[in-house]
Amino acid sequence: MSFKMEEKIISKDDLLKLCGDVIAKGHTLLAPGIAEYEQVKDVSQIRLDSSALPTKTSYKSYVFPKAEPILYYKRSKSDVQLIDVDVNGKKIVVLGAKPCDTNSINILKHLFNWDYEDEFFNLRQKHFVIIGLMCSSFDEYCFCTSVGSSPVSEEGSDLFLIPINEDKFALRIITEKGKEFIEPYSEFLKDGDEAKSNAVLESIKKPEVAFDSKQVHEWLGDNFENPKWEGIGNVCLSCAQCAFVCPVCHCFDLVDEDYSYSEGRRMKNWDGCQFGHFTLHASGHNPRDIQSKRYRQRVNHKFRYYVDKFGEILCTGCGRCSRGCPVSIDIKEIVSNCKD
Ligand code: SF4
Ligand code: SF4
Known part of the structure; x- marks a missing residue:
């Protein structure tokens, strides 16, 4: 049975008190800063601005770190000992x-969770609580x-904030996880008015749909050899910054790093499919040898393979x-x- 959304009202002051409590409990509180989601140490740092553009990076690195050890090893003449890593499953709000x-x-x-269940990712995401904020610019x-979302989408949020005026937010409880999180703060919540917050959401100007993703999917299937790719390849620098700032790019590499003759660790590091060596085989053959x-x-x-x-x-x-992009x-x- 799906969770029935509940609507409440919370004042800005009470929201900040709630944040102070999250910090006092030793949880990690993240909020959009100037360039990235920053860890909030003091509630005076918090700027809840629905008109801010996306930060330069997302909070992806908190669930899928840029570099992390996935095991340690010790070698002797006759044996290799594998030592598990203690995965950090701390609550992140x-x-x-x-x-x-x-x-x-x-x-x-x-x-x-496709061909292998990644316990590192799964444990971290289980401890995430996402409080979304409507976007007004x-x-x-x-x-x-154009990709099926919108500036007022509640998808993926456990709780969702809609600014009603300077001092108040409508707070929507979207998931069971969100309900569990907000329950201890029920004294801060008053009954909400869905019609009022819906009117705010409807008044938001949204980007025009730029393309039909189904048509793009079809075109890609028919145009693997289209000369357009060469034109883009001639401009692109292969720097892969596009992958590193993307909230959903997930290329990674596994590397064994020896500290000494007998000890080392296996690292999972971000990688990028725009790098020339990403698909370079040990034989020297590279199936994606040019940038196009x-x-x-x-x-x-x-827009095609992940959809399929x-x-x-x-x-x-x-x-x-x-x-x-530079x-x-x-x-x-x-x-x-x-499209043709
Ligand atoms: S950021 Fe731009 S130049 Fe760099 S790899 Fe991506 S598309 Fe190419
Ligand atoms: S490819 Fe990634 S970074 Fe670029 S628009 Fe899509 S989600 Fe954002």
Whole structure:
């Protein structure tokens, strides 16, 4: 049976008190800062601004760290001893997550539970509580509405905030996890008025739909050899910053690092399919030896392969990859041109 959403009202002051309690309990509280989601040490740091554009990076690294040991080993002449890593399953509360970030963990869950259940990812995501915040502005790079989301989407949030006025938020309890989290703070909650908050959501200006993702999916299937890929490949620098800022890119590499002759650790490190060596085989053969093949892979993976495998687009339309690309490659423009 699906969870029935409940609507409450919370004042800004009480929300800050709640945040203070989260910090006092020793949980990690994250909130959007200037460039990234930052750990809040003091509630005076919190700026809940629904009109802020997405931060440069998402909170992906808190559920899928940039680099982490997955085991340690000790070698002797006759044996190898494997030592497990104690995975950090500390509670993490994300306050004010953008709707283009809130669903990212749900999208990533498919991959990390596909042919192997990644206990590191699963334990961390289990301890995440996501408090989403309606988004009231967008720029030319945003396209959440083209990938099935919207600035008012509650998808992926456990709790969802809608600013009603300067001092009050409507607080929607979306999941069982959200309900469990908010229960100890019931003294801060008053009954909400869904009609009022719905009116706020309806008044929000949303980005125009830039492309039809079903048509893009079909076009990609028919245009693996289209010369358009070469044009993009000639511009792209293979720097992979687009992958590192993306909330749902998840390429990683496994590397054994020896500290000494007898000891070492196995690391799981972020990687990027735009790097030339990403698909380089030990034989020297590289199936994606030129950049046009690598960029084609990026778009196909997001808008075709992931859809075929897991039924979801591997993109939230946040526009981060385009905003930060050093040579102004704009994925929204490219995907919008995936037509004849
Ligand atoms: S698309 Fe832009 S950010 Fe991505 S690898 Fe190419 S140059 Fe770098
Ligand atoms: S591909 Fe670009 S627009 Fe899509 S989720 Fe990743 S960073 Fe955001």
